[in-house]
Amino acid sequence: MSQIYDRVALIGLGLIASSMFWAIKRGGLAGEVTGYARSQETRDTARRIGLCDRVCDNAAQAVEGADLVVLCVPVGVMGAVAAEIAPHLKPGATVSDVGSVKRSVVEAVSPHIPEGVHFVPAHPLAGTEHSGPESGFAELFDNRWCLLVPVEGSDTRAVAKLRAFWEGLGSNVEEMEIERHDLVLAVTSHAPHLIAYTMVGVADDLRRVTDSEVIKYSAAGFRDFTRIAASDPTMWRDVFLTNREATLEILGRFTEELFALQRAIRTGDGEMLHDYFTRTRAIRRGIIEAGQDTDAPDFGRGKVKT
Amino acid sequence: MSQIYDRVALIGLGLIASSMFWAIKRGGLAGEVTGYARSQETRDTARRIGLCDRVCDNAAQAVEGADLVVLCVPVGVMGAVAAEIAPHLKPGATVSDVGSVKRSVVEAVSPHIPEGVHFVPAHPLAGTEHSGPESGFAELFDNRWCLLVPVEGSDTRAVAKLRAFWEGLGSNVEEMEIERHDLVLAVTSHAPHLIAYTMVGVADDLRRVTDSEVIKYSAAGFRDFTRIAASDPTMWRDVFLTNREATLEILGRFTEELFALQRAIRTGDGEMLHDYFTRTRAIRRGIIEAGQDTDAPDFGRGKVKT
Numbered sequence: 001m002s003q004i005y006d007r008v009a010l011i012g013l014g015l016i017a018s019s020m021f022w023a024i025k026r027g028g029l030a031g032e033v034t035g036y037a038r039s040q041e042t043r044d045t046a047r048r049i050g051l052c053d054r055v056c057d058n059a060a061q062a063v064e065g066a067d068l069v070v071l072c073v074p075v076g077v078m079g080a081v082a083a084e085i086a087p088h089l090k091p092g093a094t095v096s097d098v099g100s101v102k103r104s105v106v107e108a109v110s111p112h113i114p115e116g117v118h119f120v121p122a123h124p125l126a127g128t129e130h131s132g133p134e135s136g137f138a139e140l141f142d143n144r145w146c147l148l149v150p151v152e153g154s155d156t157r158a159v160a161k162l163r164a165f166w167e168g169l170g171s172n173v174e175e176m177e178i179e180r181h182d183l184v185l186a187v188t189s190h191a192p193h194l195i196a197y198t199m200v201g202v203a204d205d206l207r208r209v210t211d212s213e214v215i216k217y218s219a220a221g222f223r224d225f226t227r228i229a230a231s232d233p234t235m236w237r238d239v240f241l242t243n244r245e246a247t248l249e250i251l252g253r254f255t256e257e258l259f260a261l262q263r264a265i266r267t268g269d270g271e272m273l274h275d276y277f278t279r280t281r282a283i284r285r286g287i288i289e290a291g292q293d294t295d296a297p298d299f300g301r302g303k304v305k306t
Numbered sequence: 307m308s309q310i311y312d313r314v315a316l317i318g319l320g321l322i323a324s325s326m327f328w329a330i331k332r333g334g335l336a337g338e339v340t341g342y343a344r345s346q347e348t349r350d351t352a353r354r355i356g357l358c359d360r361v362c363d364n365a366a367q368a369v370e371g372a373d374l375v376v377l378c379v380p381v382g383v384m385g386a387v388a389a390e391i392a393p394h395l396k397p398g399a400t401v402s403d404v405g406s407v408k409r410s411v412v413e414a415v416s417p418h419i420p421e422g423v424h425f426v427p428a429h430p431l432a433g434t435e436h437s438g439p440e441s442g443f444a445e446l447f448d449n450r451w452c453l454l455v456p457v458e459g460s461d462t463r464a465v466a467k468l469r470a471f472w473e474g475l476g477s478n479v480e481e482m483e484i485e486r487h488d489l490v491l492a493v494t495s496h497a498p499h500l501i502a503y504t505m506v507g508v509a510d511d512l513r514r515v516t517d518s519e520v521i522k523y524s525a526a527g528f529r530d531f532t533r534i535a536a537s538d539p540t541m542w543r544d545v546f547l548t549n550r551e552a553t554l555e556i557l558g559r560f561t562e563e564l565f566a567l568q569r570a571i572r573t574g575d576g577e578m579l580h581d582y583f584t585r586t587r588a589i590r591r592g593i594i595e596a597g598q599d600t601d602a603p604d605f606g607r608g609k610v611k612t
Contacts, residue, residue: 204585215593224498231587237576247571248568255561280506287529
């Protein structure tokens with residue numbers, strides 16, 4: 001692997017940024033990596049664990065002279081951060097992000113991007129239920145997808161360079177159109193997360209009735225949900241608020257189907273249930289065949305063998 | 307570990323029974339293990355891979371002389387199987403099962419149990435999304451709960467012996483009252499499974515619209531759901547039909563909560579969402595502290611270190 005950018009600035013130092021830093025170092029993808037986080041505590045932690053070559057006390061300092069600036073903050077504050085750094089961006093620099101929603105990020109960030117700076121939104125499909133500067137690890141993106149969502153007029157050379165960068169981080173990179181991104185993610189990630197949060201909330205209500213039995217005997221189904229429902233609250237609040245339409249659309253379809261299955265249970269329609277479950281089982285095989293999950297009991301959340 | 311039963315008969319040779327067999331051998335818990343499965347193909351497979359010391363061509367043969375008979379068939383056929391084996395049970399033998407639902411199994415099986423035979427229902431909280439005689443492994447029950455659900459008049463010595471047996475298989479054993487079992491499992495397992503099936507079904511509908519993108523980019527949330535939704539269709543059909551009331555009750559609560567969250571998304575109530583997600587995150591910690599999941603990326607579905 002060889003150096004792709006002279007200087008990379010990471011704004012926000014949580015799970016994704018910290019994993020990016022370790023993967024940049026692993027691949028030798030940048031000459032220097034600067035970092036900034038709003039909270040003093042996070043900056044202190046970063047300095048203590050050697051996260052970033054240089055941790056700056058304000059965002060302006062961090063982006064100064066950077067060839068690539070990556071916004072790794074919750075989707076809801078992308079616009080404010082873009083406004084803050086805009087005057088300090090180097091001409092010819094590329095600004096990117098790692099937000100789970102793209103339409104709203106583009107709307108919030110684009111207006112602040114100065115002439116001569118390239119904005120290339122991106123979204124690495126990788127994560128764990130952990131958050132914060134100490135949760136990152138170099139292998140997080142290995143064999144995972146990173147979607148580039150170029151906006152109108154995105155410079156093709158800037159896009160190509162960012163692609164090489166993400167490939168260097170270990171990802172498989174593809175480009176996707178903005179609306180499609182938000183819909184596909186609503187199905188594969190946003191709605192499932194809200195559903196997991198809901199189910200865990202229901203169990204919590206019941207826990208008060210059944211003491212700690214629900215937790216004690218958390219069988220496979222529920223335990224998996226709790227892992228999903230342990231993800232960063234701020235990040236997910238912003239995802240739902242900013243990908244509102246697609247998420248509500250998918251949740252509407254979900255409720256319809258759930259009612260149909262509930263009705264089958266109530267009326268004792270075993271055939272309908274069996275057919276449905278047979279169909280969903282086939283989808284699992286599709287995912288394994290597509291290489292998005294191995295058959296190993298890992299759930300893609302840990303370190304991936306390369 | 308020492309021998310607990312002279313002869314154990316496993317009726318039905320899927321994931322649970324095959325794991326029991328390997329764990330019995332590992333612990334030296336029985337002198338001989340006989341097995342029976344309804345399908346010729348399953349019996350052939352069992353013989354080929356050495357599953358059971360003796361595979362019988364009918365259930366009567368398998369249970370003859372057995373001190374412990376374990377019904378490892380879908381909940382919906384427990385009654386029919388009990389009727390079939392009843393005349394061939396050895397006086398003083400214990401009959402148990404591994405069904406995920408208990409009220410309906412007790413109602414279906416109890417009437418067939420002859421005088422002098424002990425019926426002690428049980429439910430090991432362990433599984434994977436795989437099924438069939440080749441999916442078993444000796445470590446499946448290690449550190450997992452097995453709930454004993456004694457019925458009125460269950461012989462205390464028979465219960466104690468079955469407890470020792472399940473402890474020998476690697477489980478932590480507790481007794482639970484029948485109605486409570488069905489409610490707790492509806493929360494921790496049955497409702498989550500139905501929800502996962504539903505979400506995967508919704509994605510499948512959409513897949514036809516978005517080609518294979520939903521599968522290709524199955525991010526963490528959805529991928530975890532597909533694993534749950536790949537479980538055995540027959541087993542789960544029977545679970546929902548036989549634990550109908552508790553499952554529908556929990557799904558009703560779930561829908562209520564989901565609507566409240568959808569409303570918060572629609573109205574942009576970020577505070578409500580953030581509070582909710584913070585609460586569910588705490589539950590995850592409770593589960594890790596309760597030792598029902600480690601922090602390792604394994605989801606409790608694989609082999610557990612002992």
